[in-house]
Amino acid sequence: MINKKYLVIYNEIAKQIDEKLWEPDQLLPSEHELKEQYNTSRETIRKALNLLSQNGYIQKVRGKGSVVIPRNKYDFPVSGLVSFKELAEKMNNQTKTIVHDVSLIKPNSYLKQQLQLNSKDQVWQVIRVRDLDGGKVILDKDFFNERYVPFLSKEICQDSIYAYLEGEMNLSISFAKKEITVDEPTEEDQQLLDLDGFHNVVVIKNYVYLDDASLFQYTESRHRPDRFRFVDFARRQQ
Amino acid sequence: MINKKYLVIYNEIAKQIDEKLWEPDQLLPSEHELKEQYNTSRETIRKALNLLSQNGYIQKVRGKGSVVIPRNKYDFPVSGLVSFKELAEKMNNQTKTIVHDVSLIKPNSYLKQQLQLNSKDQVWQVIRVRDLDGGKVILDKDFFNERYVPFLSKEICQDSIYAYLEGEMNLSISFAKKEITVDEPTEEDQQLLDLDGFHNVVVIKNYVYLDDASLFQYTESRHRPDRFRFVDFARRQQ
DNA sequence: GAGTGGTCTAGACCACTAT
DNA sequence: TAGTGGTCTAGACCACTCT
Numbered sequence: 065m066i067n068k069k070y071l072v073i074y075n076e077i078a079k080q081i082d083e084k085l086w087e088p089d090q091l092l093p094s095e096h097e098l099k100e101q102y103n104t105s106r107e108t109i110r111k112a113l114n115l116l117s118q119n120g121y122i123q124k125v126r127g128k129g130s131v132v133i134p135r136n137k138y139d140f141p142v143s144g145l146v147s148f149k150e151l152a153e154k155m156n157n158q159t160k161t162i163v164h165d166v167s168l169i170k171p172n173s174y175l176k177q178q179l180q181l182n183s184k185d186q187v188w189q190v191i192r193v194r195d196l197d198g199g200k201v202i203l204d205k206d207f208f209n210e211r212y213v214p215f216l217s218k219e220i221c222q223d224s225i226y227a228y229l230e231g232e233m234n235l236s237i238s239f240a241k242k243e244i245t246v247d248e249p250t251e252e253d254q255q256l257l258d259l260d261g262f263h264n265v266v267v268i269k270n271y272v273y274l275d276d277a278s279l280f281q282y283t284e285s286r287h288r289p290d291r292f293r294f295v296d297f298a299r300r301q302q
Numbered sequence: 303m304i305n306k307k308y309l310v311i312y313n314e315i316a317k318q319i320d321e322k323l324w325e326p327d328q329l330l331p332s333e334h335e336l337k338e339q340y341n342t343s344r345e346t347i348r349k350a351l352n353l354l355s356q357n358g359y360i361q362k363v364r365g366k367g368s369v370v371i372p373r374n375k376y377d378f379p380v381s382g383l384v385s386f387k388e389l390a391e392k393m394n395n396q397t398k399t400i401v402h403d404v405s406l407i408k409p410n411s412y413l414k415q416q417l418q419l420n421s422k423d424q425v426w427q428v429i430r431v432r433d434l435d436g437g438k439v440i441l442d443k444d445f446f447n448e449r450y451v452p453f454l455s456k457e458i459c460q461d462s463i464y465a466y467l468e469g470e471m472n473l474s475i476s477f478a479k480k481e482i483t484v485d486e487p488t489e490e491d492q493q494l495l496d497l498d499g500f501h502n503v504v505v506i507k508n509y510v511y512l513d514d515a516s517l518f519q520y521t522e523s524r525h526r527p528d529r530f531r532f533v534d535f536a537r538r539q540q
Numbered sequence: 541g542a543g544t545g546g547t548c549t550a551g552a553c554c555a556c557t558a559t
Numbered sequence: 560t561a562g563t564g565g566t567c568t569a570g571a572c573c574a575c576t577c578t
Contacts (some may be wrong), residue, residue, distance in 0.1 A: 089515070094544060105568045110545085120479075123515035126545050127576035131515040134418075175305035180372075195560070238361065242534040246484065246504055246527035263501045264527055266484055277327070277361035277369040289502055294532075306547070332563060343549045349565085364564050365557035 070111035073102055077112065081121050081132055088134035092122060144174040160195035163221045164256065168210065178271070178282045179209055186210045190221050191254050200258045201291040203265075205284045236275040243269045244294065253286055266292040308349035311340055315350065319359050319370055326372035327431055330360060347499065398433035401459045406448065415510070417447055418521045424448045428459050431494050438496045439529040440503045441503075450518040474513040481507045482532065504530040 080086055093101065098109045113130055116122045122130045160294045169189045171181055179187065180215035187207045206225065210215070212235060220228045229235045247267050249259055257265075272281040318324055318438045331339065336347045340479040351368055361369045409417065409425045417425065425445045432440035444463065446454070450473060458466045467473045485505050487497055495503075503524045 108567060123511070124545065125514050126574070128514070129544060133515055239358070244482065244532040244534070246502070246530055264484070273361070276363050277371055292484055294482040295480065346548060362564065364555070367563060
């Protein structure tokens with residue numbers, strides 16, 4: 065299936081670490097040994113190991129080797145680009161999505177700026193509320209540039225939009241900028257969410273880009289503060 | 303100073319993009335051209351370009367070239383490992399640090415767990431309040447494993463602890479796990495911060511590791527919600 | 541001194557985009 | 560078809576850690 069050697073090697077070792085075949089704080093085999101094992105060049109092994117390092121599996125120590133980092137299985141994959149659906153499945157909770165609105169609108173000036181739109185571009189607006197364990201705790205407002213997403217429907221939004229975009233529309237998401245702040249609830253928040261006396265909402269603004277570096281989506285995800293958790297893994301340069 | 307070619311090239315191009323010598327959405331010179339320009343091999347150029355890509359400067363598009371990504375100069379460097387001091391300098395604000403406590407303590411069981419300590423290990427506890435534009439809005443609680451940080455003083459904590467640890471102690475920080483949640487204020491929060499009627503604090507828990515993958519610091523940074531902002535840049539795998 | 545990872549090279553072939 | 564980035568190789572030298 066995958067024909068990239070370094071990915072095959074990365075996936076194999078990552079799986080072994082997940083399954084604790086390598087104990088935390090142990091050393092992996094050296095690059096030279098792995099090179100022999102996988103019958104490949106050292107640079108290819110190094111590509112795989114660098115991926116493991118970037119994803120928090122190992123820490124490379126010069127002169128010593130590659131140390132396996134202690135991981136909580138559920139800690140890491142939360143950072144980055146994660147859809148509500150994936151998250152819900154991971155958390156194994158009772159979840160429900162209520163689609164309030166799916167429509168093609170003329171963007172106001174704020175949206176125009178956020179999505180870097182021309183004056184005639186229209187956008188798809190999707191407003192959804194996420195119900196977790198019987199409480200409406202997340203309000204998701206998605207805006208898609210019509211140029212990249214010509215059609216949406218309530219049915220698609222009920223399910224996973226990303227599955228549709230990537231699977232059927234063949235769009236390929238590559239990176240996202242995220243900004244997290246804590247704000248006062250708006251009237252909309254108060255109407256659509258079960259705020260239960262909370263005085264703040266956590267606002268996550270997401271700018272999502274495609275493979276060719278074009279900005280195609282702006283999202284605001286508004287969380288009741290008790291149902292918000294964000295995990296990040298940061299590696300210092302070099 | 304720096305004798306790594308790919309870093310020199312990375313820094314030079316990053317600076318050029320910061321200074322808008324390359325316009326957003328333009329293409330950089332091809333890898334072949336850069337290779338000639340810098341009189342080096344293509345793999346070295348690729349290393350520099352991959353760093354630029356990982357740090358949100360460019361997006362590489364197969365068959366086309368490297369597209370410069372629109373950046374807000376102040377957006378990006380906030381993610382990852384940033385000390386309060388760097389942040390304060392960047393934001394150019396009036397800031398003040400009040401050191402409430404610097405002492406060597408026996409860790410309670412929570413700390414023991416967070417820092418993965420043996421039963422006889424002691425920890426340095428540092429409690430500081432950050433005053434931004436005349437309001438006490440951040441409470442920083444730092445805990446250092448004594449094994450790695452044998453000595454601290456009020457003077458050191460008044461300034462930048464990291465400058466001391468990296469400059470004088472020669473410790474080298476390499477990566478951190480971060481967890482962000484929103485909590486009720488504790489009594490300590492209420493006593494030490496100007497909460498001004500806010501009902502929540504943003505809690506950032508940080509686990510900081512050294513070069514050799516040993517955990518040496520646990521930090522809780524507790525922010526008044528109106529003074530909190532977190533920016534993240536996530537690139538999808540491959 | 542032996543073994544480790546970090547950097548760098550010169551060249552090859554492939555997949556994709558433009559025209 | 561020419562030009563782009565993506566992958567892979569085999570080899571070299573260096574800086575570091577361990578004993």
